[in-house]
Amino acid sequence: MKLTDVILTTPYLDLSTIFYHEVSPTPLKNPLLVSVNPEVAQLLGLNPAHLNDKELENLLNGTLLLEGSRPYAMCYAGHQFGYYVQRLGDGRAINLGALNGWNLQLKGSGVTRYSRQGDGRAVLRSSIREYLISEAMNALGIPTSRALALISSDEKVARERWERGAIVLRLAPSWIRFGSFEYFFHTNKHKELESLADFCLQESFPQFIGSEDAYLKMFAEIVKRTAELIASWQSVGFNHGVMNTDNMSAIGITIDYGPFAFMDTFESGYICNHTDAQGRYSYDNQPRIGYWNLERLAHALSPLVTHEKLQSELEQYGNYFTNQLMQLLRAKLGLDTTQENDSDLLRALFSVMENGRIDMTPFFRTLSRYEGNRDALLALTLAPNQLNEWLERYDVRLTDNSSSVDERHRQMLRTNPKYVLKNYILQEAIDEAEGGNYTRVNDLLRIAQNPYDEHSDFERYAGVTPPQHTNLKLSCSS
Template identity: 80%
Template sequence: MKLSNLTLSTPYLSLDPIFFHEIAPTPLKNPRLISANLKAAKLLNSTLELHHEELENILNGTFMLKGSRPYAMCYAGHQFGYYVQRLGDGRAINLGSVNGLNLQLKGSGITRYSRQGDGRAVLRSSIREYLMSEAMHALSIPTSRALAIIGSDEKVAREQWERGAIVLRLSPSWIRFGSFEYFFHTNKHKELESLADFLLQESFPHLVGVEEAYLKMYGEIVMRTAELMAQWQSVGFNHGVMNTDNMSAIGITIDYGPFAFMDTFESGYICNHTDSGGRYSYDNQPRIGYWNLERLAHALSPLITTEKLQLELEKYGNYFTTKLMTLLRDKLGLDTPHEKDSDLLRVLFTLMENGRIDMTPFFRTLSQYDGNREKLLLLTLAPNQLNEWLDRYDERLALNSSSVEERHQQMLRTNPKYVLKNYILQEAIDAAEKDDFTLVNNLLMLAQNPYDEHPDFERYAGITPQQHTNLKLSCSS
């Protein structure tokens, strides 16, 4: 089945017109397909075929899928802690939904919510989002997906003149914490309730008709968000812009702007150079997740009593800690919990920071640890500290019921060999700006198979070159 034969629906447009702006995409000049993602295509239809020219036209807005009524969504949000009363899709246009997924073009032109923006996305940021959403999915971290990306000859002004691009993104929902904030702060409580009902139908159908459905939905959002924060922390992922308008109401990772997989471990790492105060630093992400959920609870207070919302919110810490400890035990190959595990992990992360250890290759090397410490000690500037920790680790492993071989197999399935660090993505961007898209497609394959061996890309599995370590990026990244 061809993509052009899909029929979309637009249930969001059944809401009051205040929720959206119907607007057609604005085509780019001389579009060209950079990459298409066959794995994502299967989400829309298991037999879906992707064709070069067809994809270019759909992404560029010159071919409209049957049933599509393009629109931008209205929402508000707290940006770096300050409330902004109306934001909305300033450079994203929704096409409609099929098979439980909402199709959205990012970089497709000006909408009512663009403010002073141009409605465009540049090639570098589009490549980063296209590849990163697939990388996160392969790591089993809930995320939006990406179907395809086009480049163009369109000139877009950022720090310098760049070329425009468009990504076709997929998500079960594009509703955000900020969507609820908009209707709460404008005292449109009827519309607030309509939005809650829509989200229930779209993403929490098992709660429709259940007593206290709104409260139970909020409780699930708390749990999903807490567990998502734990998943980010476990792989060293720094989102960079955790504004409430970038927080998914279904607990998935969305809106990839300035982000990073950490290189050498640095608990206070900030990947966004705009974030001068470190509000969205790596170690602050769990706290900000909670803070954002407080804002959502406040927005839902016309529908649910504050006391009941607070009781659900207070479960956040337990959800987060339980999930994080499970993930970290898996990373260490510990098959049963032990009361001293938290201290073992605390010491490990301290020595990773003191020893300037690159997180991903360290855990991957640890996945093959059999008592020989030579390879591990080469990864740190503090070998004595690591040796002391390994003594404790050996004692802890003795409590395992699994064999060494079973532990190795489990850890190799848990600790990726490859994550898309920013210097790796930059190599693909540099080539793409010269119209060479080979590395973009190679990295897509690498992103989708992060636990496998890829001899041709072995250099990407090692320690990040010092000059590229823990860089900061702009919001246009």
């Protein structure tokens, strides 16, 4: 299918106008197509070979309106750093419509009713980061929004400095957030709250429609998906940075990539967002914040379901999180059986990584080829004695495996990525792109989508992060 054959649908606009604001994108000056993602094009039913660059550029810039499209921004509220803000909404994102079960959205496409004092724009720096990280997360098996394409421009946008304006076309099965429900609860619009819940069921949880306690079952599924999502983040050392309730997906996927990081040197209290002075969204606090955010969602749903029932489902969060994390970490260690003391072994490992200032990704990748010779692993730590002690325990634990050493290696190499898009790697692509060279962006797209493969030209990205780039902090405009 060609882009000009696409017919979008806009079922969200069947809701009352209080849910959205119909608004057209504001084009950027002299747009330039930076990158196209063939994998996502196919996901949408588009033939990458038949994508016309100029048409795609115009689509992202808002000057090409596809058949059936009625652009709109969504209204929602949210708790930002623990404080309730009564109306937020899509302040710089405009929805185009749905295709093949995906809702297309332009981020950075201009002012909407919900922009407040914002300019409705995104900069090239943040757009590159979101474009690439969504694809990296997907390739790691972590539920996420996706990205089809990215444009730059000659438009100047003021952030900490003047930067190039950009737009990324991102997509998700749903853009409904915890904060969407909060908006209608806190404004006492319970009829609209019920309409939103019905829409969410239809869009994302049709298996519960018509069943008794459908809203409760939907909430229970959101609890499970959110817990498992955050366990997945923890397993790869991912720090979201801004887990406000307006940035939490009602279908349990990762959305709204602002300041984020794949951890370099393991640091349990790592904070990737320099705005987060208190460490609310630090790496080790993510599981607790996930629960706190779900409490806010339960409160918002209380006109539809009794508090007692919602709380009962919420209390399953810890079990979902722990079970998923343990499953993922056992796989990272190549353990194919379950032992009661596995949690002790894993806690000890994270203590060893922190004390030895071990870079998480190359450590697990090196461990994936471990046969007893410890030299390569010991070279990664500043506390070799502690790591040696842990490896003694690990050697004993491996004797419980039913698989062969070769089978363990194969499974671990499919589980532990060789490449994650650390912030210093992304910054290299950003620096080149700001100078007009977009080659590295497309190189990183290929690496992001194939993180377990060998990329001989980029071997240095698989090593320990250079000390001067370790565990950087970023701004909310990143």
